[in-house]
Amino acid sequence: MPYQLIDTGSSRSFPAAHPLLDGASASGEVVVLIGADADSALTGVSDRASRAAILVELGTESLGTHTGESRGAEGSNVLGFARFRLGDGAPSDLVELVRQPATPDSAIAAARAVLEGAGLKVAVCGDFAGRIIDRLVRPYYNAALRRLDEQLATADDLDLTLKLGLGYPEGPIGLLERTGLAHHYDVTSALFETLGTPDYAPARRAVVAKRRAEKGLT
Amino acid sequence: MSSIKTVGVAGAGTMGAGIAIVAARAGFRTILYDTRQDTLDRARRQTEGFFAKSVQRGKLTAQAVETIMANLTGTTEMAAMAECDVVIEAVFEDLKVKHGLFSDLDAICPPHTIFASNTSTLSITEIAGGSGRPERVVGMHFCLPAQLMKLIEMSPGLTTAPEVFDTAWKFAEAMGQRPVKTKDNPGFILNYFLVPFNNDAIRMVEAGVAEPADIDRAIKAGLGYPMGPLELLDLIGLDTQLLLCEALHGVTNDPRAACPPLVKRMIAANHLGRKSGRGFYNYDKDAMFGG
Numbered sequence A: 001m002p003y004q005l006i007d008t009g010s011s012r013s014f015p016a017a018h019p020l021l022d023g024a025s026a027s028g029e030v031v032v033l034i035g036a037d038a039d040s041a042l043t044g045v046s047d048r049a050s051r052a053a054i055l056v057e058l059g060t061e062s063l064g065t066h067t068g069e070s071r072g073a074e075g076s077n078v079l080g081f082a083r084f085r086l087g088d089g090a091p092s093d094l095v096e097l098v099r100q101p102a103t104p105d106s107a108i109a110a111a112r113a114v115l116e117g118a119g120l121k122v123a124v125c126g127d128f129a130g131r132i133i134d135r136l137v138r139p140y141y142n143a144a145l146r147r148l149d150e151q152l153a154t155a156d157d158l159d160l161t162l163k164l165g166l167g168y169p170e171g172p173i174g175l176l177e178r179t180g181l182a183h184h185y186d187v188t189s190a191l192f193e194t195l196g197t198p199d200y201a202p203a204r205r206a207v208v209a210k211r212r213a214e215k216g217l218t
Numbered sequence B: 001m002s003s004i005k006t007v008g009v010a011g012a013g014t015m016g017a018g019i020a021i022v023a024a025r026a027g028f029r030t031i032l033y034d035t036r037q038d039t040l041d042r043a044r045r046q047t048e049g050f051f052a053k054s055v056q057r058g059k060l061t062a063q064a065v066e067t068i069m070a071n072l073t074g075t076t077e078m079a080a081m082a083e084c085d086v087v088i089e090a091v092f093e094d095l096k097v098k099h100g101l102f103s104d105l106d107a108i109c110p111p112h113t114i115f116a117s118n119t120s121t122l123s124i125t126e127i128a129g130g131s132g133r134p135e136r137v138v139g140m141h142f143c144l145p146a147q148l149m150k151l152i153e154m155s156p157g158l159t160t161a162p163e164v165f166d167t168a169w170k171f172a173e174a175m176g177q178r179p180v181k182t183k184d185n186p187g188f189i190l191n192y193f194l195v196p197f198n199n200d201a202i203r204m205v206e207a208g209v210a211e212p213a214d215i216d217r218a219i220k221a222g223l224g225y226p227m228g229p230l231e232l233l234d235l236i237g238l239d240t241q242l243l244l245c246e247a248l249h250g251v252t253n254d255p256r257a258a259c260p261p262l263v264k265r266m267i268a269a270n271h272l273g274r275k276s277g278r279g280f281y282n283y284d285k286d287a288m289f290g291g
Helices: A038-042 A105-117 A133-149 A155-166 A172-179 A181-195 A204-214 B014-025 B037-056 B062-071 B078-083 B095-108 B124-129 B162-174 B190-207 B212-223 B229-236 B238-252 B261-268
Strands: A003-007 A030-034 A053-057 A078-083 A094-098 A121-125 B006-010 B029-033 B072-075 B086-089 B114-117 B137-142 B151-156 B178-181
Touching: A030 A038, A030 A105, A038 A053, A053 A105, A078 A105, A094 A105, A094 B212, A105 A121, A121 B212, A133 A155, A133 A172, A133 A181, A133 A204, A133 B190, A133 B212, A155 A172, A155 B151, A155 B178, A155 B190, A172 A181, A181 A204, B006 B014, B006 B078, B014 B029, B014 B037, B014 B062, B014 B072, B014 B137, B029 B078, B037 B062, B037 B072, B062 B072, B078 B095, B086 B095, B095 B114, B095 B124, B114 B124, B114 B162, B124 B137, B137 B162, B151 B162, B162 B178, B190 B212, B190 B229, B190 B238, B190 B261, B212 B229, B229 B238, B238 B261
Parallel strands: A003 A030, A030 A053, A053 A078, A094 A121, B006 B029, B006 B086, B029 B072, B086 B114, B114 B137, B151 B178
Antiparallel strands: A078 A094, B137 B151
């Protein structure tokens, strides 16, 4: 399916060359907006109503920030998306595709065709804070950081246990060290602000990492 | 491991049979005890089947298996455990049941025998309190399937003598396992993290964040986990998840450990997971649906 790409720069999902960027046409039934200013670019898309789907790259914000919301009946041909990556880690092959309650199935199918056509894996989710992965893993990462403080086990043994016991490719402590504890602070702060439950409140070690990063310390 | 020569395993269910395989395979004389002969018979068949595959895959010779099986005996007579230097219990996750078992064993086993518990959620200190020999009780939580998973979570209780923990640690290593030391906290490491994590995934289904297949796909593709949480729950069984929640939440009062209402509805509908053919996924028709 031909698709048009509007690149507004500094895309977190596509910081480097990728088949999705290479495969775009000058025009198409689907429009993909990427980059930090995808929001403002949305209003400039021509023939919006006639497009099969318009995909807006999201950060931590809700899709409703771009489309507006109305009594739980929101939904149009505009969908949100973000290629999942943890902090400073490389982007994964996963795209979380955000729909709203009344989003037409045809728009989801068109979006899926474009994304999967570029070799990406698609998981569809509602317009919820944290989407799927951040919503699910951030409390677990916070718990790991807190239990490290409480000396449940050493950092190495915590990681080793979860790798050996559950087949995880990486333990939570090593993973957060690799991808950036300050980034974990940013994501959990945004989630905590929206969801308000203590499980999302940044763990002490993430707060420390953020404060040091703000001072330029590593 | 000179001080431990004979190993007792109490409870011949899936975990107990797997632990017995680990001990016998490492060269320890191993006695598997259960009150039911049919349970022992099933464990024997499963063990023979496991070792037959080991031979097929070239991991063991037929002669080695013969030696291992000669070292592995099953019994319904608790008195046979009197010869054991260590007894690992893998019985029902109930404090009274474990107290009863260890109390009986205490009357039979010599003073040097170490009692180890394979509990995944109960307190080692509390188990030790009803054992008759609290200084000689240690936590040794194997992972399922024990005969394949190297990890053992090792926990001393408040009353465990350091030399007992040290002996148990070396015994774990002598079995070819990888021990990891944890505190005597509910759920130790694995279940402390896994049970609430899985509950969070269930609550996402309840809230309509995404369908089970999308949640699992995201976790596998985004994080490289071998299974998604809802696939894993179907494997564990929703009834088992309820028991784990009750054990963990009962001690911690952590809201994330509380059993989500959907689990109880699924159990009522016999949607237990793979064991009943239907859970978050439908295994009869190999089709997926939301729980």
